[in-house]
Amino acid sequence: VTEAARGALFHGEIHEQPAALERLLDGCLEAVRAAAARAAGVRLVRLVAHGSSDNAASYGVYAFPLVANATAFRESISLLTYYRTTPDLGESLVVGISQSGRTPDVVEYVAAARGLARLTIAITNDTASPLAEAAEAVIPLCAGPELAVAATKTYTSTLAALALLAGALGGELDRTAEDLRRTASLMAGALTPLDAVARGVAALFEATGQMVVVGRGIEFATARELALKLTETCHLVASPLTTTDFSHGPIAGVGAHVPVWVIASEDPCLPAALEAATRARRAGAPLIASGSASGQVPEAAIRFGVPPAPTAPLSPLLSVLPGQLFAWALADAKGVDPDAPSGLSKVTVVP
């Protein structure tokens, strides 16, 4: 791998996200409308996923209650795949998420749930995949082939698909789609300046072996996804924590050698993020802040501002961009090829 080519797939797909989001909006609205009609009035949503798709599910845990007044949770898949219990799905909506559509136990869960739940939906980038075949309804991501091992455009497009589904269940599909078009435009404007910040600061963290990423509420998904990107591509272990979990224990383990990254968006949970930042500084940790409210984080060493989203529940589509670009830039600074991370493959086939 030449230096010029290192991470080219990863970097290219990060920058492709606004276009991928536009393609989703062009291609999936009828599928979302039809699926939501079949699931109208649903009170309980089970999100079935692993990896980046499971981080997107953390977004759904908030999007469905906030937008559609339904309860959503991340299903514990091993209850079916290892413990062989038959889930009592009642009237719940099952949403299986896998960009490849080939994550074995997500496929297995959705296949087993079909006919037992109110409706099974697949959110996938491959409409010919086993997951798409297993589910009763399919929402296609239309992101185009994702070739980098670390998911980026399918992550933000999955967030958007979940936002659309929640919006449709809440009777606001058209408005959500409009807000997402504006979000795509905001993403496009933000990427190049953020790229420059990431390139500029990455070398400061060349020796960093661990990091803590803190978020709360709907931005916990962002914290999880950012930690996963860093861990996948940069040979470090980044721990995602809610602001509360951070204060329950890990605060005792941080210090000058453990940078803390705080996701700070204009959102009702912002006070919790700011308090976590203050605690991290008191413990001596260098702070990185990202998000539309990163300017409010006291004593941040580095700030990655992003524009406010059209509505607060869409913030995570923008607040994840700095972390993606930072992961790319840090891998480059470390001389690691993020397109060939050791020990990882694109489709997770492990149990």
Next chain:
Amino acid sequence: VTEAARGALFHGEIHEQPAALERLLDGCLEAVRAAAARAAGVRLVRLVAHGSSDNAASYGVYAFPLVANATAFRESISLLTYYRTTPDLGESLVVGISQSGRTPDVVEYVAAARGLARLTIAITNDTASPLAEAAEAVIPLCAGPELAVAATKTYTSTLAALALLAGALGGELDRTAEDLRRTASLMAGALTPLDAVARGVAALFEATGQMVVVGRGIEFATARELALKLTETCHLVASPLTTTDFSHGPIAGVGAHVPVWVIASEDPCLPAALEAATRARRAGAPLIASGSASGQVPEAAIRFGVPPAPTAPLSPLLSVLPGQLFAWALADAKGVDPDAPSGLSKVTVVP
């Protein structure tokens, strides 16, 4: 603090766990029976907790489906406390867990849920606490005052209270209570030999700044609790991961400098734990294995065996003991007082 006194509270309470469990069994059965009668037939359990109590909730996520065929999940408390949504609780059972009964947003959630859900239950060590007052039914832990900052006896007693509640909902309260009496006896027999192993190996990890703790299924609770104990008391950041999450990213970040601790119990998820261990070794990480199947973990540098539990769903009461003792011994080896961890207090009051 003299050297002799360092960690004396923490160490004493670890060893007090069998007696605390006996007190729970002597003191709470009627309360469990009465609460379960009021919640008979419930299909959905919302677990509301932070910190160690939230780790115990991860146990409940599996115990309720496995024993009572009900779905359980860890509630996202910020939906109520920050986003101010009114949860649509329907016929769900709400279980608020806090050893002190004073975790503010757990109290707030349960108070708001009272009258909206099928039943609200408090599991707490203080029957005069605000949480006990907020809930319609109380299961007292009867653990006696817990003085160490890092919870131990209230953690295992909370697991037992959840096992009893699940057992009662599944029509097997008496048998569960008998199995827990035998578990208390097994704990008592295991603690002293495990203590010696922990004292012997702790110094090997004096320079360790981070660790990964891997578990799957019902033992994910143990992985979370062990990681929290290490992080609270030993000035390191330990990340708890499911076996699948481990293989999705963090496997790329481990190596000789990041020990991996695998929870390996006689349980349907054991194959996943063994595969994660193999991957960790392939990545060059030193392995620590604990649990009733730790002998099966290939190439473990250190093994903490515990006896098999009377039934698989009670394994986590035994498999957490090595981690608690190791955390105590490692803190001692590092010269840190686990009874006075920096930045932490017993009752979490942060949002």
